[in-house]
Amino acid sequence: MIKLDFEIALYYTIFDPSCDLLFNIHAAMTRCQTVLHENLYVDQATTTDLQTDVDTGNRWLRMQGFAGPLTVRYNATISISHYMTPPEQLMEVPIAQMPLSVLEYLNPSRYCQSDRLQKFALNEFGHLPRGYTRVKAIHDWVLRRVRFSVQTSNASTSAMDTLVEQVGVCRDFAHLMIALCRALTIPARFTTGIDYGAALDLGPPDFHAYVEVYLSGRWYIVDASGLTVPMGLIRLGTGRDASDVAFATLFGSVKSSMPQIKISAIEDFANNYEIPYNSTDILSTDP
Amino acid sequence: MIKLDFEIALYYTIFDPSCDLLFNIHAAMTRCQTVLHENLYVDQATTTDLQTDVDTGNRWLRMQGFAGPLTVRYNATISISHYMTPPEQLMEVPIAQMPLSVLEYLNPSRYCQSDRLQKFALNEFGHLPRGYTRVKAIHDWVLRRVRFSVQTSNASTSAMDTLVEQVGVCRDFAHLMIALCRALTIPARFTTGIDYGAALDLGPPDFHAYVEVYLSGRWYIVDASGLTVPMGLIRLGTGRDASDVAFATLFGSVKSSMPQIKISAIEDFANNYEIPYNSTDILSTDP
């Protein structure tokens, strides 16, 4: 098991007299991810409304903000008990056996035009054995072709763009991998999180975007960008693609400053809490 | 109240030894739309699996088909008790008061890139009074600008294409109107149906695509293409856009023939069943 402490601090200046704000910064509640303790701090006098989507475990915070500076700070301690499976045991699920709620993750979405990539995906991956092998082949191809580079993509960049231009950030890696999986009838979705691993490597911790694929009856984590230790990912939101799980949606004239994120792992052998490590098993937090 | 009889017959030739088939041809079950009687006929020996999505009332039929010809025929008698509201009473719902399940219909989707249309929508409609007036203005604009013409668009055509090219079919009208509504923070979704009205005007009855907008706490029907009498629409499926509610998804090598659709309205004054007519009120089947 893993135990992680994290904090997300968001800073805004609001120019309208008041405006609606929608956040997805709370740790998701899933069968494997438990929130042990959490705090929310808002430096304006306002009502905060928090709801959980029962299908996904996503938690949505709504509030009104008022003219002037606004700070929203959330911290939590969570534990994650990963469901772990050796890759060779992960099978693709026949259409007939997919739960109804999984089917929508076969459909194309704003940033994942899987409908247009079908022939491309078949040509590249159609001949491979089904199951995790094929997912791994897609992942390897994306990693080999796409170069990670900041400020090469923007809010409009889609899987089709990334397929052609072969450069982008974690969100673009995720969208391309998702589109290719769906094109092969493998359900795939977009997940946002906070990343314990990147904290070690890539400068200050940041929001991360990764992929979950539906195999053998569960959603398994694949970090398309290959930058993180999947065991160290705290899940915030999951959806069709980035358009579903923005960490902040601001309905008004608002200036944002850089979010500040902290994360640390708690080692506690007595209670079976380990530091996240690179497992050869594939991990799921959402059965 | 309205009482309608309809039949959908689908004809395929399957070339693979077997393949998965997914249909959305059953009448949706909503608080206003009741299935009085229904039949399903399949001319191959196979198990049919029917499930209802509780959030939307969409009903999904899955089955395996086998090499050779396949006929799927569904008929039903349904009654619809529309919820009717005078247009001037329809208000936009503040973000803070929208149910969580409505929020996703503000997000861009495969065919409705509302994120890219925000400035356009604000420039055209931002100054108008909020509520049905604004929805009507969007509808009028779409009708005035886009010309209905078959074979001018295809399965890749999106709202952005239709905004620029200004020609298309019912699905394109719907996508453009949805994208413009979402760009103005009005939840909007894509609905498929069978249309009693078009049966009178446009040759043989066919599948139709229209829009539902969320106003005053309900989903109200707007036929973006303006071709139908909304009271005569039988709802099959509703989703983010066309990618969510294909009437048939065929996972294999299958040739389709033209669907055959029949529909008739049953007049029955004794039981309060009227023939669909053009109401000045705006209609909802989904509170």
Place this chain on the structure above:
Amino acid sequence: MIKLDFEIALYYTIFDPSCDLLFNIHAAMTRCQTVLHENLYVDQATTTDLQTDVDTGNRWLRMQGFAGPLTVRYNATISISHYMTPPEQLMEVPIAQMPLSVLEYLNPSRYCQSDRLQKFALNEFGHLPRGYTRVKAIHDWVLRRVRFSVQTSNASTSAMDTLVEQVGVCRDFAHLMIALCRALTIPARFTTGIDYGAALDLGPPDFHAYVEVYLSGRWYIVDASGLTVPMGLIRLGTGRDASDVAFATLFGSVKSSMPQIKISAIEDFANNYEIPYNSTDILSTDP
């Protein structure tokens, strides 16, 4: 040498009182392609204006048409003396040595977004030896990946679409190959013609689109779609892409019928005229 007889007949119905018409149906005049004899027949009383672009040898026919039916028929006898080079002798030309008039064929164009394909092209072909080997590798890749299928693409389909969707007609093969060549700094252009070879294989003769690449100081023919015997291609127009060399541009309300095209090769050993054959050399008609 090759001697070919061909006829192009175009049929229109004009609905405006009058309208401008622009055609590119005359055989191009190049150093290798000579028009021995030609006729133009127009069944309306109108002035025809014919001009030749000195840079390309393209010939442009302009006329006014009037309300009612219009037939335009052109026939010609031409001889082609191909410049032939063994593939292993074809080298890429350094930027510094390209004539100024060739540089524009390195730029992206409407249907050939070579700017966006640079990384893709480098990843696939960057490691290959320069010269015809690399052009051949691009050609083979396009042939292996893209499936020829009518009515799968339309007037908006670009190289980027074809790269992703991997299906199309001769024009789409040409656009993709051109975009990939330009992305690697190999000048490439789009050429339209009438094809003697296809007459044998693919039903009635039709307009064809193919590629010319600039190697060793000349424009060499590559039929990206692989459907023709290059020696049997009569060149009509050459340009950046299909937008430059439409065989007919109709500035008004006009209905077109299917063009009718005839072509035959004249064997005449006494004068050294052969029937087009599949040469192992690469051919140029435009030094």
Place this chain on the structure above:
Amino acid sequence: MIKLDFEIALYYTIFDPSCDLLFNIHAAMTRCQTVLHENLYVDQATTTDLQTDVDTGNRWLRMQGFAGPLTVRYNATISISHYMTPPEQLMEVPIAQMPLSVLEYLNPSRYCQSDRLQKFALNEFGHLPRGYTRVKAIHDWVLRRVRFSVQTSNASTSAMDTLVEQVGVCRDFAHLMIALCRALTIPARFTTGIDYGAALDLGPPDFHAYVEVYLSGRWYIVDASGLTVPMGLIRLGTGRDASDVAFATLFGSVKSSMPQIKISAIEDFANNYEIPYNSTDILSTDP
């Protein structure tokens, strides 16, 4: 007449042992724009090759650069004797009377998809009187709809994107206006220059992009972005769109620094040289 002094200084670091460089920084030579004096300074030992395109007057500088820092500095004194026409005298030219070399500026290009904007352009501007009135209406519409904002567009942004997103820089204004003009059969092209006027208003002088439309037999200047005094524009290059007239194309691994540009107007009443002013006439430098 106008007399202007300007200097363009470009700074690079080259990482390859050698690479080809292509520049369009020399003042174009047109019937109205005369180069009185010019200097080119390059701080590497290399051969510079300068050629003029006779059709456009564009001047292309090619050279090889070598590993290490590279400075290219060009300065010139030019005089411009504008051809000036009152707007009400500017007429659209019938297709039949356009010179052959003008026709290509009716075709869609990489960033100006006029083919897709035809219905939009007809709906917005089709009813207006032909001639400058219509060009002015397009210009006003673009100015009213598109907001100037840096870093909102990138090297892939096309007229279709700008039509929808309604934000961009001078190059985006120009592309959208060009596409709309072409969609209405008004030849239009993309011109780059150095702008005397902007020097006054917008911080340091910079490269500018504007439009030329073909009316009454000449190419007339319209600054789509409305930021400059057209009389103060020095023409560098003109082409289909931005892809034809990049001020620098670097075929290798090269880092660029910010160009430095100076410009000043020389008042000299004795010789009839005025300071650029806002003329009510429309200006042409290219008959």
